[in-house]
Amino acid sequence: MSRSIKNIFFGFVIIFLIVQMIQPVRNIDYGQVPSSDISKVYQVPGNVQSILRTSCYDCHSNGTNYPVYAYIQPLSFFLENHIKEGKKELNFSEWGLYSQxxxxxxLEAIENQIKQRKMPLSSYLYLHHDAKLSDDKIKEVVDWIESIHTEDK
Known part of the structure; x- marks a missing residue:
């Protein structure tokens, strides 16, 4: 390998290492469930709460469970932007702050998204296989949502 190619490679390695020191603010709630969380607003059965936490909360709450690769740049910036956009659309941690x-x-959007298998995103499922919603899990969440609609009437 020529000297200039080695210098260029070495330069890229140095830049990559320096960029690793720049880390975005993390979406971590430190295990505290806020009073505005959906589980404080509605009676959420344990099985449904487990499904929401496993398949939804990483992108749609104030508490993300970060995988190891989330600390590597530029992946970290991509993930934080994705989480920010997800929370803007729906945030289970701030559910009680939403109007009725x-x-x-x-709730209707959640039902439609999971029935059409648009959520969780396939890009998320690629690395989080346990978040995939089976037909049974979809039915459990949909039944729970429909029970809330029945209570509201």
């Missing part, structure tokens, strides 16, 4: 109308709309 918005809660109803969000």
């Amino acid at each position: 109308r918005k809660q109803t709309h969000k």
Whole structure:
């Protein structure tokens, strides 16, 4: 390998290592469930809560369970942006801050998204196989949502 190619390679390695020191703010709640969490607003059965935590909360709550690769740049910036966008669309940790109308709309959207298998995203499922929703899990969540709609009427 020529000297200039070695210098270029060495330069890339140095830049890569320096970029690793730049880390975004993490979406970590330190295990505390806020009073505005969906589980404090509605009676969420344990099985449904488990499904939501496994398949939804990483991107749609204030508490993300970060995998090892989340600390490597530029993946870290990509993930944080993805989480930020997910929370903007739906945040289970801030559910109680939504109006009743918005809660109803969000429940309908959740039901539609999981029935159409648009959520969780396939890019998320690629590395988080346990988050995949089986037909039974989808039915459990949909049944729970429909029971809430029945209570609200």
